[in-house]
Amino acid sequence: MRQQAWREQPGEAQQRWLQHLIKRAATTQFGRDHHFADIRTAADFRQAVPIRDYEALKPYIERVTDGQPDILWPGKPAYFAKTSGTTSGTKYIPLTAESLPNHINSARDALLCYVEETGNSAFLDKKLIFLSGSPELDQKAGIYTGRLSGIVNHHVPAYLRSNQLPSYDTNTIDDWETKLDRIIDETIDQPMSLISGIPPWVQMYFDRIQARTGKAIKDVFPDFSVFVYGGVNFEPYRARLFESISKRIDSIETYPASEGFIAYQDTQDAEGLLLLADSGIFFEFVPADEYFSENPRRLTIDEVELGKNYAVIINNNAGLWGYSLGDTVKFVSCNPHRLLVTGRIKHFISAFGEHVIGEEVEKALQYAMQQQPGTEVVEFTVAPMVSPTEGLPYHEWLIEFAQPPRDAVRFATDLNTRLAELNVYYEDLMTGAILRPLVLTPLPRGAFQQFMKSQGKLGGQNKVPRLSNDRALADGLLAIQPS
Template identity: 80%
Template sequence: MGIRSVVSKPLAKWVVERQQAWMYRPAEAQQRWLQQLLEGGRNTVFGRIHHFRDIQTVEDFRQAVPVRDYEDLRPYIDQILAGTSDVLWKGKPLYFAKTSGTTSGTKYIPITHDSIPNHINSARNALLNYVHQTGNSGFLDKKLIFLSGSPELTQKAGINIGRLSGIANHHVPAYLRTNQLPSYETNTIEDWETKLERIIDETIDQPMSLISGIPPWVQMYFDRIQERTGKLIKDVFPDFSLFVYGGVNFEPYRAKLYESIGKRIDSIETYPASEGFIAFQDTQTEEGLLMLLDSGIFYEFIAADEFFTENPRRLTIEEVELGKNYAVIINNNAGLWGYSLGDTVKFVSREPYRLLVTGRIKHFISAFGEHVIGEEVEKALQYAMQRHPETEVVEFTVAPMVSPSEGLPYHEWLIEFATPPNDLASFARDIDNRLIGLNVYYDDLITGSILQPLKLTSLPRGAFQRYMKSQGKLGGQNKVPRLANDRKIADGLLEIPKTV
């Protein structure tokens, strides 16, 4: 047993003991962070405009600080980019995490000296929780791969700018750098397909034990390895024992990924965002991800069905209910105030608070008033896959067909199968029937003959990869939206040539 695996166990015990100090006192932890954040932001441009000195209670804070999205925050970001200090948080950010917005174009999310531990320590603690619970630590002595964006940074106004995964790469602990792959030079390659081939060159003969990345891009990595070797991943990497992922629901990818591996392995789900590391899977036996309530963020929640109303209620952690979808609002020590993260979550436990990520607040279909959300389409697809166990899905998205050439409007499901169902029509009916059971509005539209049952379009292999490449979003942390109220993505997929 190597030094890393030996040292990790007492460190894991220490981390979990500290964690338990706030896990069962969540309201206290959150109130403490609200006060610290108000103190940290008091003398900033934002703090003076919003009268932080006069805020005494949560209700005062809600009255002073409205919920905002990136466009509302942009004037403050522009001031920072122009060289101004003490705008959203004291001093200047260490970094801007550059990310793509669905409506805002490129977004620049601040990461400060005070907020960087949230990103780095949370990723570390996800692994240490696993070590503490399972006793498995040997993976730390072998090779680890993180499929991520380029670590190369640019600068503006003296602030480093890059992708979050690339920024995080600069903070990998020194004791892990010697067994981290791929190399820095390979990680800086921008073209994903070229980069992937180089990653395989560097890893294919190494004792890989941990692989981390967004499931569809990890699957692409596995597919290319199998094309080269003709072997299952377990035979190429016999030491591979832990898969770390986040960013999308794993269920549609699970069957295909494990088939490629050739054996069951442990996995850790994480919930990182450029705006903050929100939660991670702290147990292999309980449902949900532990929400990180003592890590530089004061959270608020708005019921998803109230979010677009005129005066939605903003709730603290102790006010949320189990089984209900909430939009996540964050206030943090990077200077994000009343910031709508854009995600929806559902709590499955309150002691401690564990959640499931259920979708995006703006990613839904309501072209006909049905308001179908991501959680519902993923559950419907999972149900159909259980009824047709031969089926393996690579990727999918759903769009409305408002004005078909004939017949009633409908939802079109565009699915790329690794292995299609034996009976495609029956598979589509199972999805539709499950969706009817999950969404009463969709049920009303189908039974009222406003919509006809969904139509399923099976896409050729590689369609989603070719589409993402055509958009300049192949690889890294980029994801295909599950749902849309228009046909931009759907039509792009249907029009994409077989080679790009």
């Protein structure tokens, strides 16, 4: 495969992309403002282009959304991917004719890698479902605008489209619960072989099928053999999802974002996702513990080290420059470069300086579940309780269980012990009597779904933040009354 060359020499592929991107955008407004014509090296680029999040890049993006050409990339975008930001409200991410192959071909290549390795191609001849956003598009300044998954839906290859479900009309339904019932109507009697989506929403699909049929998923869909997922860490959902299926199937993890398709699982036999070094993106990696400093290091793919957390910065052929994706990753292999997504750079708890991150809480949860086999988690989030009515402050873990632990007190103790092992600052705060051990708060069934519905974020590509540094999400969940 063509993939072999850049897998073996990703640094060279990345340098080629840097030079191509700079040359292509030199005459844009952004390129002129940042002296692209004078850039020769990655060091020159770092000097000329600061790291920006969406909010900082917004003055340029607003000119693009007003219809002005040649601002961030030559011409105008083909689409805007519309997504919700935690601080910026609605975000409009440009997609260009040049950047679309990154999204379309990467999804295709993930499947082709699987077929090449396993020899299993029979699933392509049966029915495939992609639980996604609506393919209906609006226009902004004459440019088609919608959810990334809806945009991609318009570019599904012909050899897959004839087998794709649900129907276009069903996919355009806005209300997630109504849409889900219609999806089940259309799929329940079909030879479904591949199911793709964010794990908690796939689980909701499975739950409703089981409620309707009383059967395990393997008996409803005997041809189901491949599960494609991304967007969240799969581990908290794995046990329950595979219990619903009731047989072993292969899975393919992907790492897509509106800003770019970053990585995918290229083998069933090794940990991590293959970073796509030759797909229109020049990557930079900032050590996570330096991200908020004045002059953080910006490393190329050749400079990263195993086992360290990095914030992902992208520069791409849609005109995103020095763009902080907001995710943190950790490399588990450098030959080839495979990574794990470890969390969000701004999703952490540091009410007392502990800086607990997503990877740590997910590992702690996984450990506690292993100590009490059979425990199943639907969803969870963690928030600080800074001013309790009595006693020391603490971290509150709000967990919705499908199958609660046999011993909730021990479960909370295991969570706390493992988190203290993973985060020395958290341990020090307890030793110093600044924090007391965490408090476990089980939530009623359906609490997360009800909360997400109340926020207009039920289904599709929406995800529950694992960590918050305030009480907004936690208090919203606690206000939900059992239905």
